[in-house]
Amino acid sequence: MNIKHLKSFVIVAKNGSISKAAALTNYSLSAVHDHLKALENELNVKLYERTTYGILLTEKGRQFLPYAESILNTYDEAMEEFDVTKQSLRLSASETGDFLIMKSLINRYIKKYPNVDVEYTKSTTDISIEKLTLERCDLSVICEPSFTTSKAKCSYLCDLPLVFVASPKHPSVIHGLKAARPFNTLLSTMALPVIDDLLKTAGLCYSDFFSATRNIGDLYTIKDLACSGQGIAILPETLVGEDLDSGKLKRIPELNHYFASKIFILTPLSHTAISAPVRNFIDLAYEFLNPKKISQKEKSKK
Incomplete structure (x- = not known):
């Protein structure tokens, strides 16, 4: 069989x-x-x-x-x-994590550890946690404004700055955010309760500025819709930097606060020690995205 x-x-x-x-x-x-x-x-x-x-x-x-x-x-x-199993590493990541960090991280990892067989898929946060629980995945990278779970070990990796942007022709840019409220559809990968909580961190209320939300799972689609004037997008700053520089997109002045999602590393709840491939990937992730935390760890060892 x-x-x-x-x-x-x-x-x-x-x-x-x-x-x-x-x-x-x-x-x-x-x-x-x-x-x-x-x-x-x-x-x-x-x-x-x-x-x-x-x-x-x-x-x-x-x-x-x-x-x-x-x-x-x-x-x-x-x-x-x-001990006939070849060293392997099973990874998963959310849409945002996949686009912004996983490709670069995996390329660096494979270059440094060519003898490890890396298996990678994109998954929602819920599916990632289920995979970890069933031991079908060794490590998952997720991106959420805030996150806690009792089903997996969760470690903060770094912040992911977010910006609210729209086409220069969008009513919110021309007339102001509140005046254009009936035309303000928010384009996002995040659910409405998550967006609402994010705005509250800056003392803002979703209903004061937006009349609708359109939840879309692909960052590029969101950016394209924003560029075509079909809504206001909340996107990672690194994704829209060139568009802002060229004037294709504009920041929304009323929402020009520091907003950030957080990137977390999830690993299974297990009493056994983390395998070498997993530990090496975690170390590489911190070295690449949060070197300050690595240096703090080194200082604490001395």
């Missing part, structure tokens, strides 16, 4: 969803479906059924589940006992 097929089956069984299993295993939907089909062909039984409530195991599927779990446990024990 194929280990990947068994893993897909167990995760589908526990989550009741092929799409959820695909997200947690980093396989495609078609790959997970093929894994299940291969197992059914090998066992010559039907293991699951699709229902309006999701995936449900058949009686044969429920009978097979403990065997599949036992095989996977034995496989993991054998790999650990004989």
